[in-house]
Amino acid sequence: MILRRLYLYVVSAAALVVLAFGLTGAGSTLLIFLINSPEAEFSRSPLAGWLAATVVALPVWAIHQWFARRFAVRDPAERASAIRHLYLYWACLVFSVAFAITLDNALTTGLRPALDNQAADNLLTAQAAWSAAVLLAIWAVHFVMAARDRAAVGEKGASSTLRRWYMYAALLIGQLMLLAGTAIFLQLLWLHAMHSGLADSFSLSNGVALMIAGGVLWAFHARILATRYIQDDRKSTLRAVEGFIVVGYSIASALYGGSLILYYSLARLLGVQNPGGVGNDLLAGLAQPGALLLVYAASWLLVRSRLSRDAAGGEALRQASIRRLYINLAALVSLGAMAIGAGGVLWTLAEQVEAPVIGVSAFDWRNGLSLWITLFVVGGAVWLAHWRPAPPPPDRQSLSRRLYLWATLLASVLALLGFSVALLYSVIQQLIQPHPRLNDVSNLDFGHYLAALVVAALVGLYHLGVLRSDARARPEAVAPAGAAHDAAIPAAPAAEAPVAIQDAIDLVDWRRRVGDLYRLSGQEAMAEFRRLRDELFKTHPQSPIEPDERPAFTALKYFAPDPAYRVKARFEAGPGDTLVIDTGGADGAVRYRRAGRLLFELNGEACELTVLSLQQYAGGLFVPFKDATSGRETYGGGRYLFDTAKNTDGLVLKLETGSQDVTIDFNYAYNPSCVYSPRWACPLAPPENVLKVAIRAGEQTYTAPTSSPTGGPV
Secondary structure (H helix, E strand, O other): OHHHHHHHHHHHHHHHHHHHHHHHHHHHHHHHHHOOOHHHHHOHHHHHHHHHHHHHHHHHHHHHHHHHHHHHHHOHHHHOOHHHHHHHHHHHHHHHHHHHHHHHHHHHHHHHHHHOOOOOOHHHHHHHHHHHHHHHHHHHHHHHHHHHHHHHHOOOOHHHHHHHHHHHHHHHHHHHHHHHHHHHHHHHHHHHHOOOHHHHHOOHHHHHHHHHHHHHHHHHHHHHHHHHHHHHHOOOHHHHHHHHHHHHHHHHHHHHHHHHHHHHHHHHHOOOOOHHHOOOOHHHHOHHHHHHHHHHHHHHHHHHHHHHHHHHOOOOHHHHHHHHHHHHHHHHHHHHHHHHHHHHHHHHHHHHHHHHHHOOOOOOOHHHHHHHHHHHHHHHHHHHHHOOOOOOHHHHOOHHHHHHHHHHHHHHHHHHHHHHHHHHHHHHHHHOOOOOOOOOHHHHHHHHHHHHHHHHHHHHHHHHHHHHHHHHHOOOOOOOOOOOOOOOOOOOOOOOOOHHHHHHHHHHHHHHHHHHHOOOOOOOHHHHHHHHHHHHHHHOOOOOOOOOOHHHOOOOOEOOOOHHHEEEEEEEEOOOOEEEEEOOOOOOEEEEEEEEEEEEEEOOEEEEEEEEEEOOOOOOEEEEEEOOOEOOOEOOOOEEEEEHHHOOOOOOEEOOOOOOEEEEEHHHOEOOHHHOOOOOOOOOOOHHHEOOOOOOOOEOOOOOOOOOOOOOOO
16 A cells, blocks of 8 residues: 555656646747747747647646545545655645745846836746746645645644645745845845945845745745644644744844944944945945844844744743754854954954064054954854853753853863964974064964963853853762662662652542542533632642643633533444554554444534544543644644543433433543643544534633743743
């Protein structure tokens, strides 16, 4: 089956690429004939090639896709397969980006007459527009196919990962295009406002076209992610990677622009006539750095705010690792810039002090000092924004922080070694001359190397102190249970030994208390159920909510009780075959048996849910499900209706002895534990348990208390 899928989708992908080239090439070549271009005489052979590619590739792609769709409609597992989704999302990514690039080309040539006062090139504009239309159509076909698959069988595991690769890659590329185009546009507006001749060296249509094309690509994917997938993706690693790439690029670009502005200003204040080659037109020279600073500083703030909101509900482990890597990498690079700037400032000052002492003329200092001060100020600002001498324990003991500290210490020691050798060389080299002279210009190197030594020593000593402080703050390692102990060491007190036993007791108590909730009765049973459940989640040691969130936790979020979601159902026998669900955690793949089916009607729709039974001792019955609210009002991975092994069926499943007619109540539908914390791994609803109706009953999406940790600076 895997080989069949590989064959179908590899051939489909190859045929699709040939088809795309054929259609765009044939259309572009036919346009040459339509407008009677002189190039038509030389275009017959290329046209034949493009038409041949189209005629061959189209039926090959269509036939293989027909078979692929036939298999997918018959078998939900085929429709949910990772190979199928790899093909679909590959096509979506490649052709959405290609569309944005060709749209940029079409807009650039089309806008030149209006924005740049250049002659119109109708042929190039029409060819680029045709190519953009073809690529857009191919993307749309595959995007709709992927959307229908998600609606039919849901999305999880490899499928959701592939969808994120596509969407966040397209989002990243679109955002970078948008930012670059906006910066060019603002730069040219600035130059035109200053009536500068530099404006004639740039094309306004390039900036506007890039801004529009990137904006279309970015805005579409940002909207889809915000409205359909925000709950599923908020803790995803790829979302964090995309965000930190944009933040890092935006910081670098904004600080580059800001550093140029600072350098130009300092240099002119110190009397440098032509800093950086901008001449006397300083305001026009500030157009590029000013545009970079405005555009990328705004991007930095906006994406930083998004990352902070994502972290407000708690970070997944890989998300936290990405954040720490970004923070420590930014701190390392900015520290290097700050140290070089500080060394350059001291180098220049030492030269000005030493030169009159030894009787030589110093070099001009103004331009160099402007550069070194700029590097020191900009690097120092970024380092201070990211560096924390004593962050929270998980960040303090992270691998990326240790790499930062050891890399800094290594660089400092190597710098000390190198500049010490250079310092001694400058002294010995003069001493061994036949006629040593104090007023030799090479003696200025003594002050240069001494300044560099001071900076390297200060940086190294500071980070050595931080490294030792982190080591003292590191928790002591606990000896393994099987390790040998010295006979003279007394045994641990009994109160400290049975930690695992206490956890087991707490778990039994948790299960009993949960079961008691599902045995409540009376008219106020639901209100009492929710009140006691909130109290249990806040206070019990086995609560799935993170311990540091519990003090600020008040209540879970529920839909209002609705008797329409308490429905009659028919409990029929299932096929009894095996279903494997990968939890993504330490439990790995869990094997269930399809024990039965619940058939019922809800909101005028015929519905069916598979009832699963865990293939182990005391397996019980288990019903996970997804519905039309999943990923919007409720958790994207779905909810649980009941799990008899966990005592969560008492108020949900009403049985009648000797009858297959039952009553199920979705008002008690609840979230799996992995919603509350990444510590948990949960089996989620299989594709066959995805309902098309919206079940606005039971528990809604969990939002962590706003006072919980936000994950640190970004």
